[in-house]
Amino acid sequence: MRLRHDPTARERLLAYPFSYEKETVTPGAWQNHFPQNQPLHAEFGSGKGQFITTLAARHPENNYIAVELHAEVLLKVAQKIEEQGLTNVVCLLANLMEVDRLFAPDELSRIYLNFSDPWPKKRHAKRRLTHETMIQHYQWILAPEGEIHIKTDNQDFFEFTLNQLATCDMKLQNITLDLHRNTPEGMELVMTEYEEKFVAKGQPIFRCEARQRTSDSK
Ligand SMILES: C[S@@+](CC[C@H](N)C(=O)[O-])C[C@H]1O[C@@H](n2cnc3c(N)ncnc32)[C@H](O)[C@@H]1O
Numbered sequence: 001m002r003l004r005h006d007p008t009a010r011e012r013l014l015a016y017p018f019s020y021e022k023e024t025v026t027p028g029a030w031q032n033h034f035p036q037n038q039p040l041h042a043e044f045g046s047g048k049g050q051f052i053t054t055l056a057a058r059h060p061e062n063n064y065i066a067v068e069l070h071a072e073v074l075l076k077v078a079q080k081i082e083e084q085g086l087t088n089v090v091c092l093l094a095n096l097m098e099v100d101r102l103f104a105p106d107e108l109s110r111i112y113l114n115f116s117d118p119w120p121k122k123r124h125a126k127r128r129l130t131h132e133t134m135i136q137h138y139q140w141i142l143a144p145e146g147e148i149h150i151k152t153d154n155q156d157f158f159e160f161t162l163n164q165l166a167t168c169d170m171k172l173q174n175i176t177l178d179l180h181r182n183t184p185e186g187m188e189l190v191m192t193e194y195e196e197k198f199v200a201k202g203q204p205i206f207r208c209e210a211r212q213r214t215s216d217s218k
Contacts, residue, residue, distance in 0.1 A: 009071035010093065016078045019091040028104030033090050034063045039109040042067055044096050044129060045116050049077030051192040052112070056081075056089035058190075062109075064089040067096060096129060103141040111138055111148045115194040118157035130161040135168045139212060148210045151179065153198040158206035170210035178204040 013019050018033070031037045039062050043052045046066035056064045066089065068074040074091050081089055094102055116129040125131060130150065138148055148170070152158050165172060174184045180199055183189060195205060 003070070003072040003076075006072050009075050013071045013075045013078055013091065013093060016082065016091070018081060018089070019074070019078055019093070021093040022098065022102060025092065025102065027102060028107060030065065030103070030107060031063070035087055036063070038063050038088075040065065040107060041110040041112065042092075042103075042108055043112040043114060044099075045069070045113065046077055047073055047115075048193050049074075049080050051114055051190055051195075052089060053077065053080040053084060053086060054190045056086045057084055058188075060088055062088065065092050066090070067092045067094055067102070069093075069095055096134070097127075099134070099137045100140065105140055106143045106146075108141050109143050109146050111142065111146075113148065113150045114192045115152055116150075116157070118152070118154040120154075120156065125160070128157070128160065130157070130164050132164045132167050135164055135170070139168060139170070142212055144212060146212050149207075150210070151192070151195065151205055151207045153194070153203050153205060155206060158208075162208060165208075165210045169213060171213050173209045173211060175208040177206055179207045180205060 014021065030040055041062050042065040044067050046052050046068045049066050052064050052066045066074065066077045068077065071093055074093055078091050081091070092102065113129055119125065119127045126133065150161055162172065174187065176182050176184060191199065198205060
């Protein structure tokens with residue numbers, strides 16, 4: 001997601017007391033940024049933050065981090081957090097290609113990847129947030145039994161992702177090829193901004209969950 005470049009966006013974003021960037025965070029110390037020590041969930045590539053702020057409002061028993069590359073976009077998340085008076089969600093302006101420098105081993109309980117850029121050209125496969133190399137980083141920072149929840153509109157990206165998760169020996173569950181017509185029983189549905197657009201056009205949403213098998217490899 002891109003918004004028009006705004007040279008003041010980073011400064012305005014970081015003026016919020018709940019906004020951080022790589023230089024102002026210490027891996028392993030994320031709980032210090034919340035009033036309560038509780039399970040930590042992050043959305044990687046949060047866009048404007050409808051999904052993560054809705055979850056944070058519904059689930060005060062978790063802490064949330066919106067991670068996003070573009071300050072102009074993350075500013076929208078910060079505005080939602082302030083408007084809703086949420087205290088269990090913070091913003092991190094960062095490039096996820098450096099994810100291993102942002103979090104410590106076992107620090108996250110769940111990672112959400114919603115409508116990640118598919119990078120359709122084969123030569124750009126390493127830029128996909130579900131490339132094997134990235135999943136290995138996620139396995140490192142996820143707690144034992146930690147999960148990755150993935151949604152996308154792009155079937156090729158979804159099939160690539162399932163293969164990469166399997167290569168990394170993650171346990172796959174709750175796979176659906178059409179989330180809104182075939183919702184797994186009991187699943188909580190919270191839509192992202194991108195998802196609303198695709199659903200309005202009648203496009204199927206692909207979704208899966210991947211779980212850590214053990215923490216033996218850490
Ligand atoms: C297609 S949008 C989806 C946004 C949101 N998750 C949704 O579903 O509405 C993908 C988002 O991921 C962000 N993104 C892409 N690559 C990233 C990276 N390497 N690090 C951090 N954010 C990234 C983009 O800036 C964009 O906002």
